[in-house]
Amino acid sequence: MTAQILSIATAQPTHKADLAFSTHCAQSMSCEDESQAVKLAKLYRRTGVDTRGSVLVEKGDAGELTQSFYPPMQDGGDRGPTMATRNERYAEEAPALACRAGQGALDGSGISPDDVTHVVTVTCTGFTAPGIDVQLIDKLGLPITTQRIQVGFMGCHGLVNALRTARGLVAADSDAVVLIVCIELCSLHYQYGYDAQRIVSGSLFADGSAGLIVAGDDCPASGVDSPLGEIVLVGSCLIRDSHDAMTWRIGDNGFIMTLEASVPGFIETLVSFCVPWLAKSGLDLDSIGGWAVHPGGVRILQSVETALELPSDALDVSREVLREHGNMSSATLGFVLQKFQQQNVPGPWLMLGFGPGLEIEVAVVR
Secondary structure, X not given: OOOEEEEEEEEOOOOEEEHHHHHHHHHHHHOOOHHHHHHHHHHHHOOOOOEEEOOOOEEOOOOOEEOOOOOOOOOOOOOOOOHHHHHHXXXXXXXXXXXXXXXHXXXXXXXXXXXXXXXXXXXXXXXXXXXXXXXXXXXXXXXXXOEXXXXXXXXXXXXHHHHHHHHHHHHHOOOOEEEEEEEEEHHHHOOXXXXXXXXXXXXXXXXXXXXXXXXXXXXXXXOOOOOOEEEEEEEEEXXXXXXXXEEEEEEOOEEEEEEOOOHHHHHOOOHHHHHHHHHOOOOOHHHOOEEEEOXXXXXXXXXXXXXXOOOOOOOHHHHHHHHHHOEOHHHHHHHXXXXXXXXXXXXXXXXXXXXXXXXXXXXXXX
């Protein structure tokens, strides 16, 4: 029994922030003096992120970028909008972006909405009930009998967990047609104040959505002309003694992300996991055609490249996604896979993501 990815689609907010606007906004919310503003600007220039989508960015009357959600910091104790305010904005904005990605995946798959049997939603940036899954059913015209699964609060590797879930559903029922939608509005959780860890995470993250259709051998569109490939292997590895290296907690003023400087060092140990894991399917590092590595940041990509001794251009697509879109948490690997498809990157593809734990999640698509 095979689980084929029939299609992939992505969706971005209407407006993007360039580096200058992102830096200006961060300075207004984090810096109390010129010295802090200069340091923050230097950090933003080193992120590798040139533009990023955000549901909060608007265009002024003269076409200039603006935003009204985050007022300038009033004093050192100001922490910005409350968690309730941020989550209300998530409930307003997330459904439309998720539906655009989901509709795109349906359109590209040849699957009728009536044939969808399961919806797997992935998010770690907001909560609402009835949730995004119910709105996908309503707005995309899916059957009211569609079964729902939520992959929640798992972070950047959430798409791999969704693929694992879809693969299991298809293995249990060859007629299954699974719609996966990752929806992340990371820009709703910018943290006020001059705190180095929080500024680093705020400098990377952005908003986006990715939709995929995964189906079994007996689905109505099993003869689709060019599926992305079969999910042949999925795996996980928890790095011991790393629980505090990456965290994601709910605060009174948004979700609080921490990224310790130790994260890249932990990642460099992944070769001891990847080599025996790949061997289970008769693969080795040299047999991988495309490295779909989650671009969590420049240093993370460098650490993966070093650990696995990859060619200097192996992670070009991941760097391109980071540069054009920023880190959109779970949706980001969807953007990488879409570029792989568009650029005809040879397979098999290895998907690799990292999240709180510190956890490594991997999948092979062939």
